Amino acid sequence: MCKECGCDTDNERTYFGKSDEHSHDHPHDHDHEGTSRTITLEKRVLERNDQLADKNRKWLAERQVMAVNLISSPGSGKTTLLEKTLDALKGKLPCAVIAGDQQTDNDARRLSGKGAPVHQIETKSACHLDARRVGFLLPDAVPAGIRLLFIENVGNLVCPAAFDLGENFKIALLSVTEGEDKPEKYPALFSMSPVVLITKTDLIPHLDWDRDACLDMIRRIRPDAKIIELSAKTGEGMDEWIGYLKQLTT
Amino acid sequence: MHELSLAIDMVAQLEKALVNEGDCAIERVHVLLGVLSGVEPDSFEFCFPVAAEGTRAQGAELVIEKAPVVLLCRECGAESRPEKPAAICQKCLSTKVDIISGREFIVTSMEVS
Numbered sequence: 001m002c003k004e005c006g007c008d009t010d011n012e013r014t015y016f017g018k019s020d021e022h023s024h025d026h027p028h029d030h031d032h033e034g035t036s037r038t039i040t041l042e043k044r045v046l047e048r049n050d051q052l053a054d055k056n057r058k059w060l061a062e063r064q065v066m067a068v069n070l071i072s073s074p075g076s077g078k079t080t081l082l083e084k085t086l087d088a089l090k091g092k093l094p095c096a097v098i099a100g101d102q103q104t105d106n107d108a109r110r111l112s113g114k115g116a117p118v119h120q121i122e123t124k125s126a127c128h129l130d131a132r133r134v135g136f137l138l139p140d141a142v143p144a145g146i147r148l149l150f151i152e153n154v155g156n157l158v159c160p161a162a163f164d165l166g167e168n169f170k171i172a173l174l175s176v177t178e179g180e181d182k183p184e185k186y187p188a189l190f191s192m193s194p195v196v197l198i199t200k201t202d203l204i205p206h207l208d209w210d211r212d213a214c215l216d217m218i219r220r221i222r223p224d225a226k227i228i229e230l231s232a233k234t235g236e237g238m239d240e241w242i243g244y245l246k247q248l249t250t
Numbered sequence: 251m252h253e254l255s256l257a258i259d260m261v262a263q264l265e266k267a268l269v270n271e272g273d274c275a276i277e278r279v280h281v282l283l284g285v286l287s288g289v290e291p292d293s294f295e296f297c298f299p300v301a302a303e304g305t306r307a308q309g310a311e312l313v314i315e316k317a318p319v320v321l322l323c324r325e326c327g328a329e330s331r332p333e334k335p336a337a338i339c340q341k342c343l344s345t346k347v348d349i350i351s352g353r354e355f356i357v358t359s360m361e362v363s
Contacts, residue, residue: 036277036363041267045260045281045355128252159252162288162355187335188288191349220336223345 052131056166067149072173074155077199084232086114099152100129128159161189175200180214202231253293257301276310278361284317284354319352
């Protein structure tokens with residue numbers, strides 16, 4: 001029972017004004033004149049997105065679809081990697097792609113004709129995909145029989161990390177041209193990504209790439225990360241990547 | 251810059267929580283923001299007044315409490331806070347750790363009058 005007003009019914013509000021410091025539960029209006037009061041919320045700001053992401057995850061699980069959310073800087077080679085990946089998996093593993101970009105459907109066009117349905121989300125001013133946009137598209141983007149869904153997020157290392165889309169897990173891509181300290185600069189993404197792909201390894205001879213430093217940095221942020229080094233252009237490392245994807249879906 | 255859409259979402263949550271509160275204005279909003287949340291405190295602070303314009307949060311002060319990375323070691327059981335984000339127990343240097351704090355993005359409370 002509240003000492004100040006003597007009532008004891010349920011109400012979630014809590015008041016902590018300086019002159020009326022007490023918490024209580026009552027459904028009727030209650031004046032605390034001349035004081036401000038505190039309303040306790042304890043709500044995740046992304047609660048709505050997270051709920052929709054859980055819905056997407058359930059939808060995918062019911063259809064036995066494994067979904068991966070590919071996140072990287074612009075120009076790290078996501079689309080080229082997906083082109084080669086779809087080529088390699090054609091006729092072996094039914095895949096689908098949802099590609100996010102702020103403008104244009106260039107990526108979707110590059111990925112089409114490879115035996116996998118490809119859908120584009122133009123995010124316009126938004127710098128990331130969110131669970132609502134992906135959820136809208138799922139029934140069209142993932143026809144019956146698909147086992148693996150690639151969600152190619154908008155090229156950005158910061159924003160997409162905050163938004164759960166309902167994927168099984170995130171995959172971070174880091175191209176060797178970006179510098180080995182990216183994991184330290186963008187720890188949020190790398191700490192959430194159990195798989196890290198180091199891309200464009202064919203360019204290493206032209207760069208001062210410190211491989212050990214990069215691997216060390218990834219492992220500092222995410223000790224259990226599976227790291228695959230590859231070049232979609234030369235095919236180096238692609239067998240390991242394709243093998244990994246096949247094993248994911250068996 | 252996703253902080254603007256996040257600020258708009260948060261203001262909508264604040265307004266929703268005030269539906270049955272009668273005539274009042276929000277004076278202060280308290281947010282807990284983890285360093286691994288993917289949300290940049292400076293950008294969020296910059297976007298908040300824009301999102302709040304024309305709502306009951308207009309003119310409100312935004313107070314951001316940063317939540318550091320806190321690790322719980324699966325080997326030695328210690329809780330530790332690495333200086334830089336790193337998943338390494340600061341006591342026994344094991345990497346078998348769980349991140350128990352640092353990913354929060356929570357609107358904890360608001361003061362209204």
